[in-house]
Amino acid sequence: LALAGLGLGIDSALAIDTDSCARHEARANAQLNQVAARITIRAEGLDGGDGPFDLIIANLRSPTLSQMGRVFSAHLKDSGALVVSGLRPEEANALITSYQMLGLDCAWQAERHRWSGLVFQPIGAKNTVF
Numbered sequence: 001l002a003l004a005g006l007g008l009g010i011d012s013a014l015a016i017d018t019d020s021c022a023r024h025e026a027r028a029n030a031q032l033n034q035v036a037a038r039i040t041i042r043a044e045g046l047d048g049g050d051g052p053f054d055l056i057i058a059n060l061r062s063p064t065l066s067q068m069g070r071v072f073s074a075h076l077k078d079s080g081a082l083v084v085s086g087l088r089p090e091e092a093n094a095l096i097t098s099y100q101m102l103g104l105d106c107a108w109q110a111e112r113h114r115w116s117g118l119v120f121q122p123i124g125a126k127n128t129v130f
C-alpha cells in the first residue's frame with residue numbers, strides 16, 4: 001500500500017508489516033520502483049515519535065482494525081484521512097461506530113466483491129479527501 005501511495009505521488013511513506021517475507025518483498029519492490037529512499041519499512045508498530053500523518057492506509061481484518069483505532073486516531077493529522085479495508089460489509093457499521101467514539105467520521109464507504117473499504121477523517125475536519 002505504501003508503494004502504491006509513492007507511485008501516486010506522496011513524498012514519503014512508513015510501511016509497517018509484521019510478516020518478514022512481506023517486508024523483504026516491499027524492500028525489493030521499492031528498489032525496483034526506484035523509491036527506496038522515500039520509504040521506511042519496519043516490523044514495529046506506530047509509536048509516540050511517529051506522525052502525525054496526512055494519510056494512514058490499513059488493510060487489516062476487522063478485529064485488528066478495531067484494536068488499532070486509538071493508535072490511528074492518535075497519529076492522524078486533524079486534516080488527515082484514514083483509509084481502511086479488509087473488512088466484510090456486515091462489519092462496517094460496528095467499526096464506524098467505534099471510530100466515531102474515537103473522534104473519526106466516516107467520509108466514504110464502498111463495497112466490492114464482499115469486501116468493504118472506508119475512509120475516516122477527524123470529526124469536524126473539512127473534507128480534504130474528496
